[in-house]
Amino acid sequence: MGEVYRADDLKLGQPVALKFLPPALAGDAALLERFHAEARNARQVSHPNVCRVYDIGKVDGQHFLSMEYVDGEDLAALLYRIGRLPATKALEMARQLCAGLAAAHEKGVLHRDLKPSNVMLDGHGRTRITDFGLALRAAEVIECDTSGNYPCPLE
Secondary structure (H helix, E strand, O other): OEEEEEEEEEEOOOOEEEEEOOOHHHOOHHHHHHHHHHHHHHOOOOOEEEEEEEEEEEEEEEEEEEEEEEEEEEEEHHHHHHHOOOOOHHHHHHHHHHHHHHHHHHHHEEEOOOHHHHEEEEEEOOEEEOOOOOOOOOOOOOOOOOOOOOOOOOO
């Protein structure tokens, strides 16, 4: 949900990623709450394998999230570009993803939308989980959602 742009945070003195909620969706109270919930849920998690969310804001009527900028590519783009990953690389990425998910689960946050386009790979070989847009607090009622060809494993 939303487009992501690289920007420079003048206060922090570093690049950030800005994720904008499409203006057509900003009038939908439920979607706006989901956008805010993404920020609340993601801010609970601080781990090297989870993309940090810094803040949420609104400028010129457009709502946005300010996040850690990851200089790299998402796993979907990498797989499209090179095809199958070498087994050692796939295992290392899986280990890092599990570490990031474990950190989220320790904070009671369930991602619920892990897929290649929500996994970023930086230039240092680190794997980062992004986009907590479907995340829930573990205490909330859990319903399975699906995203593309990645069905919920509980189905």
